[in-house]
Amino acid sequence: MKVYYYHTPQAQAQQTHKMEISTMGHAMQLHVQILKTDTNQTQKLKNLSKLFTFTALSPSGDLNYAHSLLTSLPTSTNSYYHNTLIRAYARSPDPAHHFHSLSLFLDMLHDPTPSPDSFTYPFVFKSCARLRLTRFGKQLHGLVFKSGFWSDTCVLNSLIHFYFVCDESDHAHKVFDKVTDRDVVSWTTMIDGLVDSEQPVKAIHLFDRMVKERIGVNEVTVVSVLRACAETGSLSVGRRVHGLVEERIIGLEAKVSTALINMYAKCGCIDSAIRVFDEIVDKDVFAWTAMINGLATHGRNAGLINEAFKYLEGMRKKHGVKPTIQHYGCMVDLLARAGHLRDAEEIVRKMPIEPDVVMWRTLIWACKVHGDTIRGDRLMKHLELLETDGNDCGSYVLVGNVYASAGKWQDKARMRELMNWKGLVKPPGSSKIEANGAIHEFTLGDSTHPEADNIYGKLDEVEERLREEGYRPKVSEVLLEIEDEKKAFQLWHHSEKLALAYGLIRTNPGDGIRIVKNLRSCEDCHEVMKLTSRIYRREIVVRDRIRFHYFRNGECSCKDLW
């Protein structure tokens, strides 16, 4: 026999809390029932609490609604509601929500609200980091210290992260040193912060220390350290990390695979990257993007102008997607690199979007490479008019170089003055090479390396052999108003040549030499790499800011298109 119960409103309200709330509609229905029904206080609170958790934390919830519920909840003794709402605000992408998060935290410093506790601070530091509120965050650091939560590892980990985001890596280090119970997150936060603050070599050292001290590593750790490997071209460390995955010490999550693809591609091993990609069962958009980008920087689909036109057209006609400026930018870059400067300029003029700084730079750079100084000179006017970005000196450097290559030294000096006036500093060129388990970084004319004498000795030898084979320094690449002899001297001490010499000394004959550069190489260095690859029978891989160059037997994979 079945029994059918008749639901009184009271029973209904009790029942509702067992149901999952899935929409704001449900939530409001429950809210009405809670208000209208005279259930006992405990039940009422249980339902309100459930309602609150849904509105605050569910992706289909509503933060404003959750906030308004705060007054009906027993918040004076229990920090859960404040903490949960701060947490919800702190994970929102909207900056305004982060101010709400902090304002709620400030409420908590008043009576009769509950005091912030060890759960509160991690969320609050997250908001400080997002809003880059360095001084405010530092004040809170003081509060943490006074409040007695300075030994809570989670609180300190979030503080380390905050300091890195706010560009205060020294403070991050200090906090890390003071954590007595460091966990995986403490170490990982440090490694990731170091990569983000452009100290990838330090990040790798810390990873080594972590492994030596037998701290367990997890997926997040290796994703961060793989970024450092990609940045510095540390293939051996990257392979070691891959080894951890193969030994099943690390799970092969999607993010790990993507990081491996990126690492292999950026370290010049495109085939290994392809192997990792092929093994992924469920390839997500990040894996595809990393793979496509890897193939592109390796020049595996360069110069397919007609293909590119087809895709650009297809976007609109087949898929109904409006091309963005980046899509046009790709097309212009493709045409310009291949020397079709007039077609490239026509696209820029006809496209339905206003060209930006990057677009003009692409075009002007190509004019310089292909020696079309008249067009370049004309286009530079657009760049000078458009330049508003305060921190970016790329345009000034480019325009200055174009002037210099045409011998217009006064115009070049004008660019330099403009940069100085705006307080912009051109990043110095540097080259890194991994040898004997360490990363060596060189700058122009660098003599700080412990083996500097050997390096310069090797350079002399290389120069002699190259000159015997007909090498003549391309002094026009030195864009300074100095004598040719001095130009040749400077040219010969470019950072990538120092790295090359070190590679020749410290790697075994016949082994490949891999160099990572932060800017683009000059034409002279490019030529020297080509000749060296033939004369010394070495495969040389140079990664510049944009792409890879594979030098084999006197030729480069970029077909001299850069």
Added chain:
DNA sequence: ATGCAATACC
């Protein structure tokens, strides 16, 4: 009942 760290490109 609540916590900290993360991938590509631009």
